[in-house]
Amino acid sequence: MNEKHNSSNKPLDNELKDKETLESESEDIYRSMFKNSIDAMFITNTEGKIIDGNQAFLDTSGYNKEEILNLNAMDLYDSPETREKFLEDIMRAKSVRNYEIKYKRKDGTITTNLLTATQRISKSGKFLGFQGTIRDVTQQRIMEKALKESQFQYQVLFENSGSSMVIVEADTTVSLMNTQFEKVSGYSKEEIVGESFLKHLPEIERERIIQYHQQRRIDPDSVPRIVELKLIAKSGEKRDFVYTVALIPGTNRSLVSLMDVTILKKTETALHESIENYKTLVGISPDAIIKTDLKLNVLMANQQTVVFLGFKKEEELIGKNLLEFIGEDFGQKVLSLADEINREGRYINLDFDMPNPDGYVINLSASISVIYENKQPQAYIVQVRNVTSYKELENQLTEYTHRLEEMVEDKAAQLMDQERAVMLGRLAGSIGHDINNPLQYVLGNAELLGVLLQEGKVDMSKLISLNERLIEGCYRIGDVSKRLRRVSRKGELTVFNIYDALETAITMTRGKWRYKCENLDISYIAQSPTMIKGVENDISHVLMNLLVNASQAIEVEGKIKIDVFTDENKDNVIIEIEDTGVGVSSDVIDKIGKESFTTKSIEEGTGLGLLWVYEIMEQHFSKISFESEVNKGTKFKLTFPIEKEKEM
Numbered sequence: 001m002n003e004k005h006n007s008s009n010k011p012l013d014n015e016l017k018d019k020e021t022l023e024s025e026s027e028d029i030y031r032s033m034f035k036n037s038i039d040a041m042f043i044t045n046t047e048g049k050i051i052d053g054n055q056a057f058l059d060t061s062g063y064n065k066e067e068i069l070n071l072n073a074m075d076l077y078d079s080p081e082t083r084e085k086f087l088e089d090i091m092r093a094k095s096v097r098n099y100e101i102k103y104k105r106k107d108g109t110i111t112t113n114l115l116t117a118t119q120r121i122s123k124s125g126k127f128l129g130f131q132g133t134i135r136d137v138t139q140q141r142i143m144e145k146a147l148k149e150s151q152f153q154y155q156v157l158f159e160n161s162g163s164s165m166v167i168v169e170a171d172t173t174v175s176l177m178n179t180q181f182e183k184v185s186g187y188s189k190e191e192i193v194g195e196s197f198l199k200h201l202p203e204i205e206r207e208r209i210i211q212y213h214q215q216r217r218i219d220p221d222s223v224p225r226i227v228e229l230k231l232i233a234k235s236g237e238k239r240d241f242v243y244t245v246a247l248i249p250g251t252n253r254s255l256v257s258l259m260d261v262t263i264l265k266k267t268e269t270a271l272h273e274s275i276e277n278y279k280t281l282v283g284i285s286p287d288a289i290i291k292t293d294l295k296l297n298v299l300m301a302n303q304q305t306v307v308f309l310g311f312k313k314e315e316e317l318i319g320k321n322l323l324e325f326i327g328e329d330f331g332q333k334v335l336s337l338a339d340e341i342n343r344e345g346r347y348i349n350l351d352f353d354m355p356n357p358d359g360y361v362i363n364l365s366a367s368i369s370v371i372y373e374n375k376q377p378q379a380y381i382v383q384v385r386n387v388t389s390y391k392e393l394e395n396q397l398t399e400y401t402h403r404l405e406e407m408v409e410d411k412a413a414q415l416m417d418q419e420r421a422v423m424l425g426r427l428a429g430s431i432g433h434d435i436n437n438p439l440q441y442v443l444g445n446a447e448l449l450g451v452l453l454q455e456g457k458v459d460m461s462k463l464i465s466l467n468e469r470l471i472e473g474c475y476r477i478g479d480v481s482k483r484l485r486r487v488s489r490k491g492e493l494t495v496f497n498i499y500d501a502l503e504t505a506i507t508m509t510r511g512k513w514r515y516k517c518e519n520l521d522i523s524y525i526a527q528s529p530t531m532i533k534g535v536e537n538d539i540s541h542v543l544m545n546l547l548v549n550a551s552q553a554i555e556v557e558g559k560i561k562i563d564v565f566t567d568e569n570k571d572n573v574i575i576e577i578e579d580t581g582v583g584v585s586s587d588v589i590d591k592i593g594k595e596s597f598t599t600k601s602i603e604e605g606t607g608l609g610l611l612w613v614y615e616i617m618e619q620h621f622s623k624i625s626f627e628s629e630v631n632k633g634t635k636f637k638l639t640f641p642i643e644k645e646k647e648m
Helices: 001-038 055-059 064-067 078-094 138-160 179-185 202-216 260-284 303-308 329-335 338-344 387-457 458-487 498-508 536-553 609-619
Strands: 040-044 050-055 095-104 110-121 127-136 164-168 173-176 226-232 238-247 254-260 287-291 299-301 344-357 361-373 376-386 493-497 521-524 533-534 561-566 572-579 623-629 633-641
Touching: 040 055, 050 055, 050 064, 055 064, 078 095, 078 110, 078 260, 110 138, 164 179, 179 254, 202 226, 202 238, 238 260, 260 299, 287 303, 287 387, 329 338, 338 344, 361 387, 361 493, 387 633, 493 498, 498 536, 498 561, 498 572, 533 536, 533 633, 536 561, 536 572, 536 633, 609 623
Parallel strands: 521 561
Antiparallel strands: 040 050, 040 127, 095 110, 110 127, 164 173, 164 254, 226 238, 238 254, 287 299, 287 376, 344 361, 361 376, 493 533, 561 572, 572 633, 623 633
16 A cells, blocks of 8 residues: 555656756756856845855955855945935835945945845745945946047037038938028028939039939948039028038948138139239239349339330349449438338339430439238339329429419408408598598697787686696697507507507507497406507407407497406416407307408408418417407407516
8 A cells, every 4th residue: 555655656756856856957047147247246134244146246346256145235335325326226126126226335336236136025024125236337328428528529519510511321312411501502401402403403413422422321432522513502692612522431421521712712813813904903903013122133024114114025124133223322322221121111202313215314203112922022023103294294394383382472462452451441431530630629729829819808817727728739640640650650560568569459440449438348357558569560469350340240339348467477467358249150159360351341351350360460470369259249269478587
């Protein structure tokens, strides 16, 4: 029965043995995998103590087997916060995969790792600790960062390049473009990307460019890398570009860099036209234009130079020295100016004479300009002009100018005499009145004296009184006569009392101002005598002119005020003549003292009055100014330097 029983359990025993064998073999396999894995593997207990770790774990941590088994896992974290965060995440999720975490090696180096770990749970569900794998990705992260930075740098370069850039796929579509290309083309990225680049080229160029594009992918060196081509902007304008094309290594894409040379092309065209224009101008110039080296050897010359110096072709003149054609004295002068010419860069109007091929001496004027290279003088441009006719005209003009000046001086003298005559004419009536009054006074008293004598009545007191009146009247006539002679005679430069000139002006103009104001409002603050240097009758005429103008400015009745005072330092005596007349309008103010004009009839003035006043004041080194307001009056201010007595 037992045999029977044993016989019946034999397959079960064999199965158990097979299972044990399988488990043993499986355990060996896992141990081998644990031991030889290139990833670091570890096992910890509930307190974090490391129970086991494979060789890769030892290599990753930098510890040996004995050291690692005495460590707690928390000693491997770069910070307690990292450990706490990991525990929180794995306890919640029970496992983590590719969990990026930083560990600290034995030597203190911080490494970046990817952690895949699970909780260890017993069959009864008890938490036993953790187990997992660690992969060191420090170098990978460094490389990724470097790659990212490199990509960013290339992206920045691409985007911020001064050139327009596009990336063109094998089928000619644009896959990328930078902002600069947007600016030059006028298109947005949305309008360009995904479209064929050929659409933006002139139709006549498309076949050639597509051939280059295809051939470049077969043999890059068989087609030019740099192509000059036009681009059609969104506005329809065709702009000139230099295209630089290169295949991006490892791809079938082309990087196209475009440099806008439209302005350069226009500049080149303008420069070419300018050069042609200058050639034409130099060629047809009536002046001799020569390029020489610093020793004045001829390098180039225009046709006028060739003819002027008696040659047939420019080639005959090349290499000859300009000093051969000018006098020795002038040649030495030119050489002596070399340093100044090189320093200043130009010397103009260098006049000299020389005989022409016919033997006649002609007047010439030369201008020399320096051509610099690296700030060093390299050559001269000499321009020579025949100024013989100009010299003759200049001499004629000088002679004519002298004659004209004499004529102007004569005419000015005539006009001034005319102005004086007009002034005296304007004063004649008042002077006659000033003479007539005392004359009538004298005649009346003389007639009364005759009556008394005829009657035989001799009253000595009356005779004496009549005699005094006769003498007074004669003195008054004599004073008027004396002042008239003073303002009518030619003046001489003297030192005189300004009050004498002023009293003369007041006396001579009484017949003008007395009809507009009964008396002048006079304030003499400066002491008398106040001496100035000049021509007394000219100053008298200045004051007379201003008093007459003041009288004429008052239409019916008003006031004329005269103030005489000195400045603060008593260096100048000042006379102010102010009226309450119509004033000066704004359109006339700027003309006073600057040009001849008049609002009076020809009988009243020539228009030179105030112009002459300003001129006389300037000749006496004196100043004149005025203030005026329409319908309120005008005030003229005259400032004369006082002639002080010299100390003995």
